[in-house]
Amino acid sequence: MPDHALILGGCTIGQHLARLLLNEGRHVTITVSSKRRVAELRAALALPEEQGCRLRVIPLQLEIQESVDSAMTQILANGTPNRVADCMHPHLEGLIAAVEPDDAAAYFAAAVSARHRIMHGLTRAMLTGAKGRRSAGRQDNAAGNLGRRVTGRLVYLSSTAAAMPNAGQGFYAAAKSAAEALFRSIGVELAPRGITTTTLRAGYVDAGRGARYLTEHPEALRAVPLGRALAPEEVAATLHWLLSEAATGINATVITMDGGMTACK
Numbered sequence: 001m002p003d004h005a006l007i008l009g010g011c012t013i014g015q016h017l018a019r020l021l022l023n024e025g026r027h028v029t030i031t032v033s034s035k036r037r038v039a040e041l042r043a044a045l046a047l048p049e050e051q052g053c054r055l056r057v058i059p060l061q062l063e064i065q066e067s068v069d070s071a072m073t074q075i076l077a078n079g080t081p082n083r084v085a086d087c088m089h090p091h092l093e094g095l096i097a098a099v100e101p102d103d104a105a106a107y108f109a110a111a112v113s114a115r116h117r118i119m120h121g122l123t124r125a126m127l128t129g130a131k132g133r134r135s136a137g138r139q140d141n142a143a144g145n146l147g148r149r150v151t152g153r154l155v156y157l158s159s160t161a162a163a164m165p166n167a168g169q170g171f172y173a174a175a176k177s178a179a180e181a182l183f184r185s186i187g188v189e190l191a192p193r194g195i196t197t198t199t200l201r202a203g204y205v206d207a208g209r210g211a212r213y214l215t216e217h218p219e220a221l222r223a224v225p226l227g228r229a230l231a232p233e234e235v236a237a238t239l240h241w242l243l244s245e246a247a248t249g250i251n252a253t254v255i256t257m258d259g260g261m262t263a264c265k
């Protein structure tokens with residue numbers, strides 16, 4: 001089976017990561033939040049034909065269980081991914097005292113419960129695939145892993161908002177913290193069976209919601225010793241390394257990449 005990487009979320013960071021993985025000759029599946037976004041993502045990536053045919057773009061909308069189940073079936077149809085970067089996140093901003101509880105419940109169902117549904121499917125498929133390879137007499141470490149057993153590597157893209165939310169980011173912070181906890185526990189529970197995890201907590205990124213926020217609040221960068229937002233390319237490069245064999249020992253933990261922001265009072 002060719003090396004298959006999965007990127008959940010075709011945001012700008014996810015797109016840069018897809019290029020890095022495709023450049024290595026991997027097969028890459030990337031999800032987008034709607035059918036309309038499939039063509040948009042392909043157009044944005046504008047890949048040469050040789051890379052385009054190694055990329056699959058699949059719609060996955062976290063709020064709709066049939067969409068999640070259908071995406072999982074399609075993802076696993078081409079072989080279980082052995083590297084997963086989770087960059088997707090639904091949107092809900094509002095004050096804790098203002099947001100309607102039903103809206104918050106729907107958000108947590110998408111951001112936390114649907115994510116668990118996906119992790120449940122992926123990790124079980126990874127474990128089943130590893131068992132199948134062993135019973136077929138093949139080595140898990142055929143790719144030259146120096147004797148280490150590597151069944152799956154999952155990296156979660158979180159936010160410093162998990163620790164330091166601005167007003168209005170309480171639901172985002174709660175969902176990020178919950179997802180971090182799921183990934184940490186997967187790393188604790190499944191590392192003995194070759195599945196490891198890491199969370200990357202990014203600070204302000206010049207992309208997506210971060211770019212929109214910084215346009216309105218450029219003064220926010222005064223709190224960053226580095227004095228600038230992170231480029232989406234540098235976050236993607238870090239995720240890429242965290243997905244690599246060399247980073248496997250960084251398991252069940254959180255790494256912060258925020259230009260020094262959370263080190264300051």
Ligand SMILES: NC(=O)c1ccc[n+]([C@@H]2O[C@H](COP(=O)([O-])OP(=O)(O)OC[C@H]3O[C@@H](n4cnc5c(N)ncnc54)[C@H](OP(=O)(O)O)[C@@H]3O)[C@@H](O)[C@H]2O)c1
Nearest residue numbers: 009010011032033061062087088089090159205208209210
């Ligand atoms: N920008 C920052 O400053 C910053 C800082 C720290 C962490 N992050 C994290 O980085 C990731 C990307 O964020 P971003 O700000 O660059 O871009 P964004 O526009 O907020 O991207 C969100 C990602 O999640 C996907 N998504 C949104 N709602 C979804 C839904 N209901 N179902 C399935 N997928 C959904 C989007 O898919 P589509 O593109 O197809 O809509 C997109 O790939 C997020 O996890 C975010 O929390 C961002």
